[in-house]
Amino acid sequence: MSEHTQPRVPVIADVARAAGVSVPTVSRVLTGSTPVSKEKRERVLAAIRELGYRPNAAARALVSGRQSMIAIVASNTTRYGYAATLHGIEEAARSAGYLAVITVVEGPDDASVRSAVDLVLGQPVAGVIVLEFDEAGMSARHAFPDTVAVVSAVTMADETATSPVVFLDDRTAARDATRYLLDLGHRTVHHVSLPQAVPQLGRTLGWEDALREAGIDVPEIFPASWEPESGRQVGLVLAERDDVTAVVCGNDELAIGLVRGLHEAGRSVPDDVSVVGFDDEPFAAVTIPALTTVYQDFTELGHQLLRRLMELVDTGTARTTSSLAPRLVIRESTAPPRT
Structure with missing residues (x-):
């Protein structure tokens, strides 16, 4: 029986060694925070291509001061409304240069909610979007500390909400x-x-x-x-x-x-x-x-959620908005009652 050995993922020190430069020089090339000579820059980029190096999101956040990841918290990823909203968020996040990661909250109980929230808070996220389509989502939203930028998707206007929401009416x-x-x-x-x-x-x-x-x-x-x-x-x-x-x-x-x-x-x-x-x-x-x-335009709901989160991250405030109004589509399953 043959044994498979997983190749070691290259790290920034490997790039520095292959390029013959220091680790801070590699960081400067990756972030563009400080000018680097053309010759050193080309050596670093060549080493990155040769090794197949991919900068770690946490490392990028530390050296650039800007998180490039957002978290989405939902209890389900397969039902239509959830999946279509997730697609809209991811689409908008990609266009804005953010990586969207999904954390599933298994249920509304304290242990499940705490596990999901701790997983999110352990990542260098710029902010969080919570799909409050059910009890688990609602419980998760209330478990995040006030220091975290959070925007929620809800199915009714909520005058008591303490953070920005986007809702389908x-x-x-x-x-x-x-x-x-x-x-x-x-x-x-x-x-x-x-x-x-x-x-x-x-x-x-x-x-x-x-x-x-x-x-x-x-x-x-x-x-x-x-x-x-x-x-x-x-x-x-x-x-x-x-x-x-x-x-x-x-x-x-x-x-x-x-x-x-x-x-x-x-x-x-x-x-x-x-x-x-x-x-x-x-x-x-x-x-x-x-x-x-x-x-219901769940994709547009996702787009608006991402816009509100970016607004909150950039300015510290964001407005509550309603997404495109739902509309009735009349087909064959309805008719006047029998006389």
């Missing part, structure tokens, strides 16, 4: 989606909710707002998990109820699971039940029927 979007179903002629609208990170999510509050404004009693909420199978199970339950003709779901995955459950129980969408999702994931437009849903 879920509450208004859910109100608009519910009003749309009522305007189609449905007597009421039911709601399949995501796990509640706070007493009530903006999507749930907006649904309630629209019903109360129309003088309609708010029916019971049907709670679900993040998984599409959870939506399917709720669909099987709702299929047994004649009073359910319209449903707003917490996200597209629940909505698609719900449609499947209704179909398995012999109910037609939208003939028997109209279904609205949330987020406008790419597959929402190609399901059968194509899903009416709320479009």
Whole structure:
């Protein structure tokens, strides 16, 4: 059996030795902080290419006085809203010359939060972006000391926030989606909710707002998990109820699971039940029927988060902003109720 030996990663001292210069000279070439003769500079750059040397982020921060890394804290990296926001942040950070690193907080408990925060604080980061889309993200945000530049992504405006936030207006979007179903002629609208990170999510509050404004009693909420199978199970339950003709779901995955459950129980969408999702994931437009849903620009959310963080790092202050307003995208899964 052959044995694999991992080559040693070259360090700055190796570059200095190969170039025949001192370590401080290599540092000056890397940072550009002090002029170096053309001959020495060329020798250093040749040694860097030959050795495949890559400057360490911590070392660059120490010699330049400017951190080039930002940290993103999130509890999930695969769900659509999280992944699309992460993509937007990374895209904007790369354009601004920053390296974005992701730290996953496993849960809202003290040990998980402390582990994630300690990992971030152990790196030479310029600032931190926290995705407060769930309880774990909210707990992580409050664990960072005030000396750290932190900007948060939230799903509702938060007047009590002590640091800058960028938000998607879920509450208004859910109100608009519910009003749309009522305007189609449905007597009421039911709601399949995501796990509640706070007493009530903006999507749930907006649904309630629209019903109360129309003088309609708010029916019971049907709670679900993040998984599409959870939506399917709720669909099987709702299929047994004649009073359910319209449903707003917490996200597209629940909505698609719900449609499947209704179909398995012999109910037609939208003939028997109209279904609205949330987020406008790419597959929402190609399901059968194509899903009416709320479009949210998570990529732009990521761009704005990075801009607010850079503003906070550069000036010490940053404003709270709303990203592009969500909008209802009407497709095939909604229709007036049967007469």
